Amino acid sequence: MKLMDMHCDTISRLLELEEAGKPEELRENSGHLDLEKMKKGGYRSQNFALFVELRRPEDALLTAMKLADLFYRELERNEDTLRLARNVREMEENERAGKMSAFLTIEEGGVCKGSLAALRDFYRLGVRMMTLTWNYENELGFPNTMNEMPGTGLKxxxxxxxxxxxxxxxxxxxxxxxxxxxxxxxxxxxxxxVASHSNARALCPHSRNLTDDMLRLLGERGGVAGINFATNFLDPAAVRGKSISRIQDMIAHMKHIANTAGIESVGLGTDYDGIGGSVEIADASGMQRLVSGMEQAGFTASEIEKICWRNVERVYREVLH
Structure with a gap:
């Protein structure tokens, strides 16, 4: 089964290792995701996030540019296997050439410093998806960590x-x-x-997850929620010391989102290389185990295709130029 994953933090992990003098490469590394693991896992495309934690670097915009530079260096090193895609047409061209596709995204809209010019320049660099916030307030709005405070919508x-x-x-x-x-x-x-890497709050009451009302509106608009593999977004028992993300919990969230918002609203957003703890699907090479689990749970072949790639492709086809 082909896979399209809406979120990973692999590029940020590789930059941290490079700056620490312990470089690894996208071709093969010790993290959750690399090109060899992607090939084994059946990937069609992967969204690579430029993730910046606003309170750490002196200049978030410069850090985002360093991440983009690393991303493009890795593309050049691995052009035999991976190519940039900015829309579905380019992804299909890559597929015909026997290549996997990389979509470039940003996790933390604050890297733009409130500048529409910066946003447009990131678009020119190939960025095709962006979270408006991460875990801190920025020029654009407020994060989920401030849900209880009034007046915390978009600025x-x-x-x-x-x-x-x-x-x-x-x-x-x-x-x-x-x-x-x-x-x-x-x-x-x-x-x-989209909610590229968020689960159902009804099953796991973490503020990073979406309420049923949000899920219904997301589905009504034609959007997709990507199932996040972080254990504390999957199972409320995680807060009591549980530390493994189980396939059965991932499937439970898929079923809930499908029943609430429609099967067309479910996708994948693993958050590989951005999550801690143990994951039953230890890395990207094992993603077909999830497909097998979905089959055993009663999903039809058509439903599995929708969750694994068709729903995300539809959104890309509708939005990306």
Whole structure:
């Protein structure tokens, strides 16, 4: 079964290792995801996030540019296996050439420093999806960690960014965004948007997950929620010391989202190289185990295809130019 994964933090991990003097490569490394593991796992495409933690670097924009530079260096090293895709047409061209596709994304809209010019320049660099926040307040809005506070939706710059992202053909990603921010995005957009790596709050009451109402609105808009493999987003027992992400919990979230928002609203957003703890699917090479688990759980072949790649491809086809 082909796979399209909406989120991983592999590029950030590789930059950290490079700057620590312990470099590894995208071709093969000790993390959750590399090209050899992707080939074994049956990947069609992978979204590679430029993730910046705003409070760590002196200059978040410069750090994002360093990450983009590493991404493109790795593309050059591995052009026999992996190519950039900016839309479905390019992904299909890569597939015909026997290559996997890399979509470039940003996790933390604050790297743009509130500048629409910076947003447009990232688009020119190939970025096709962006979360408006990570875990900190920024110029665009507020994160899910501030859900309980009033007035924590999008800021004026956030509304301007959402409008420009729709105009450009860049997918709006509401993972990490506050609940009020989610509803602001829903109210002021027309195209599908995604929660690239978020699960169902009804099953696991973490603020990073989506409520049933949010899921229904996401599905109504034609969007997709990518199942996150982090154990504390899958199982409430994780807060009591459990430390393994199980396939059965991933499937439970798939079923809940499908029953709430429709099967067309479920996708994959593993968060590989961005999550801790043990994962039953230890790395990208084992992703077909998830497919087998879905078959055993009663998903039809058509439903499995939708979750593994068709739903995400549909959103890309509708939004990306």
């Amino acid at each position: 004026p710059a956030g509304f301007a960014f959402v409008e420009e992202m729709e105009r450009l053909g860049m997918i709006i990603d509401v993972s990490h965004l506050s609940d009020q921010g989610f509803y602001d995005v829903y109210r002021c957009t027309k195209k599908p948007f």
